[in-house]
Amino acid sequence: METRKIQQVGGGTYTVSLPKEWATAADIEPGAVVALHSHIDGTLVVQTGIEERNGEPLSLSVADTEPASLEPMLRAAYAAGIDSLELDAPDGVTDETHRRVDRLTRALTGVTVTDSSDDAIQVRSLLDVEEVSITQSVRQLQFAALSAHREATAALTAASAAPAGGDDGTDRIAAMVDHYFQRGLDSLSVMDSLGLTRPELFDRWVTARELARVADHADRMASVADRLDDPVDPDFAADVDDLADRSRDLVEDAVSVVLDAGDGGTGSAAPDDADVATARRCLDERDDLCAVLDDFDRRLFEADGADYRLTHAVDALRGTTEAAGAVAEVGLQSLLRERCSPGSVDVGQTL
Known part of the structure; x- marks a missing residue:
C-alpha cells in the first residue's frame, strides 16, 4: 500500500x-x-475504461436449440446479471419457443419480451436498480419460505389439504437476488444504487440461497403429506408440529442477525453483545435441535406401524435447521467483521 x-x-x-x-x-x-x-x-x-455499454443485447443463436432447453439458458443469463438478451433463429422462431419464453419471463421479476419477430426474440430486464432493496427482498423471501413451511407442516400433521407445492414465489425472489448480486459485483454504480457494501451484499445473497432451501424442504414435507395413506399418529404429529415450529423460529432469529448487522451498511449501529449472543444462541440451538431430530428419527424407525415416509419429513426439518445454522454463521461472521473495524469493542468480551 x-x-x-x-x-x-x-x-x-x-x-x-x-x-x-x-x-x-x-x-x-x-x-x-x-x-x-x-x-x-x-x-x-x-x-479507467469508463465507456458506457452501448446498450446492445447479448445475442444467442437458438437455431438448433430445443424449446425445452431455453429455460435453463435464460435463467442462467438472468442469474449472471445480463439485462438484455436477443435470441436469434434465422430459420424462424417456433410458436412453442415463443410460448416458453413468454412463460419464463412472467416468472422472473422485471423481465419482459420487448421485441418479437419471426426470427428473433428480445428479452430485457426493465426494473430500475434504484427501486431494488435486497434487504427487503430477503425479508419477503423469508416470509414466503416460512409460510410454505407452515402450510406443509399443517398438511402433514393436521390432515389439512396439502399445498400444491412448486409455487414460484420463492424462486422468483431468489432469482432476483441472484441477478442483482451478480450485477453488484460487476458494476460499482449498481453496488452504490443497492446501498450495500460488498460483504453485506454477499451476506444477503447467501441468506437468500439458504431461504430458498427452506422453501425446498417445505415442498418435500408437502410431498410426504400428499403420499401418506393414513393420518399421522397424534403423538408423532404433536412432536412434528413442535419441531417444525422450533426450526422456523430458528430461521427467523438467524435471518434477523444478518439483516440487522451493521444497520444495512450505514455504519450508524455498532454490533453489541446482544447481537453476538443471539448469533451464538442460534448455533447452539441448531446443534440441540438436530440432536432432537435424530432421536425422533430413531423413535419413528423403532415404532410399530409408523409410516417410513415420515422420516423424509424429519430429514426436511433437519435441512431447515441446518439452513438456519448456516445463516446464523453468516450473521456471526458479519458481526465479528464489524467489530474488527477501528474503534470497536474487544470481541473477547463476549467470546
Missing part, C-alpha cells in the same frame, strides 16, 4: 497524485478521463 499527501488547488479542489507505475500500466496519459466512485464504506475508487 502506498500513501499520498492531499494537496489543495486554488483554495478549493483537493487533489492527489496517481502512482506513475499504475498510470502507465493502465495507459493513463495527461488529459485522460477517469471515473471516481465514492462508496458507502468510505472507499474512493478510480476506474
